[in-house]
Amino acid sequence: xxxxxxxxxxxDSSLSGVIASEPVTFAGAWQPATRRTHLQPDGRGxxxxxxxxxxxxxxxxxxxxxxxxxxxxxxxxxxxxxxSALADVSLPVTVSLYAYADQSLDKKAFALDKAxxxxxxxDACLPAPPVPRVADLTQACTLxxxxxxxxxxxxxxxxxxxxxxxxxxxxxxxxxxxxxxWHLRDTLAPLVSPPVRELLTRRRSVSIPADA
Numbered sequence: 001x002x003x004x005x006x007x008x009x010x011x012d013s014s015l016s017g018v019i020a021s022e023p024v025t026f027a028g029a030w031q032p033a034t035r036r037t038h039l040q041p042d043g044r045g046x047x048x049x050x051x052x053x054x055x056x057x058x059x060x061x062x063x064x065x066x067x068x069x070x071x072x073x074x075x076x077x078x079x080x081x082x083x084s085a086l087a088d089v090s091l092p093v094t095v096s097l098y099a100y101a102d103q104s105l106d107k108k109a110f111a112l113d114k115a116x117x118x119x120x121x122x123d124a125c126l127p128a129p130p131v132p133r134v135a136d137l138t139q140a141c142t143l144x145x146x147x148x149x150x151x152x153x154x155x156x157x158x159x160x161x162x163x164x165x166x167x168x169x170x171x172x173x174x175x176x177x178x179x180x181x182w183h184l185r186d187t188l189a190p191l192v193s194p195p196v197r198e199l200l201t202r203r204r205s206v207s208i209p210a211d212a
Contacts, residue, residue, distance in 0.1 A: 005079050005210060007195060008072065008153045011167060014193040019151030024067065024168050026148050026156060028059015028093065030138050035101060051101040055137040057157070061121070062090040066171035067150060068182055070199070073119060073126040074163040075210065082205035084122030085180035087171040091122040095157045095164065097137040098128075115140055119157060119164040124205075131159035174200075 033055045039047040061069065066087045073080040084091065099115035111130065115137055118128035134140045144156045150168045157164045174182040184192070184200040192200070199206075 005074055007079065007199070007208070008074070008165065010193060010195050011153050011199070014196040015151045018188060018191045019169060019173060021152065022063060022065070022150045022170065024061050024063045024148040024150060026059065026061055026093070026144060026146050026154075028057055031056045031058055033137070052098055053101040053137065054096060054098045056097075057093075057095040057138075057141070057143065059093050060090045061093055061148065061166065061168055063150070063168070065089065067091065067168045068171050068174055069121045069124065069169070070167040071119065071121040071124045071126050072153070072163075072165040072167070073129070074165065075129050076161050077210050078207050079210055080127055080205070080207045081199065082124040082126060083182065084124040085182075085204075086122040087174075087176070087182075088122075091168075092120070093156060093166075094118075094120045095141060095143075096128075097131070097140055099133050099137060117141070117159050117162050117164075121156075121166050126164070129162055131162055 033053055035053050037051045040050045041047055066089050068087045069084045069091055071082050096118040097115045100112055113133050114130040115133045116128040117131045119126050131140055140159050142158050148154045150170050153165050153167050155163050155165045173185055175185050176182045181204050189197050189201055
């Protein structure tokens with residue numbers, strides 16, 4: 001997994017003592033690999049029929065009381081974050097890896113040594129960056145520990161150069177507005193630092209440089 005980011009560190013330090021640390025269980029399992037065939041641009045102005053293989057880890061974040069989540073994807077270049085619009089005692093989590101199955105493809109047109117890493121928490125989809133491919137795609141991904149906590153940023157899954165992290169918050173500390181966009185309640189917002197307040201009270205998703 002890749003390293004941390006100043007904003008993630010700021011979230012942990014600023015929320016400490018403001019948001020109660022309640023246990024959240026992270027659990028799931030890998031599903032059998034599936035194959036699918038589709039047309040894919042070959043980079044030369046034409047489309048060719050290619051076969052891909054996909055593996056998917058399916059699980060959830062579960063707590064005693066409803067939670068909301070912010071999903072983060074940290075790469076070497078960028079930190080992406082997006083808020084889930086769901087609030088529940090159990091939020092679904094999936095991590096999918098997809099790679100080309102046809103080794104006869106032209107390597108100049110297709111990255112046969114790469115797989116895509118696609119994480120989702122609740123209904124919040126993050127970008128799908130490339131990661132190194134291995135024979136067993138499930139071995140390309142490292143999963144986080146089962147015991148997580150509200151108010152802290154936790155790494156749920158990662159691959160070389162990529163980390164999928166989540167901040168779970170008790171649903172009682174946020175207020176939902178239009179289009180299911182939530183924000184930290186007005187009574188709590190002044191208690192956190194400006195960068196954390198900006199993230200938790202504005203916009204649904206943002207991408208910032210990894211060194212910002």
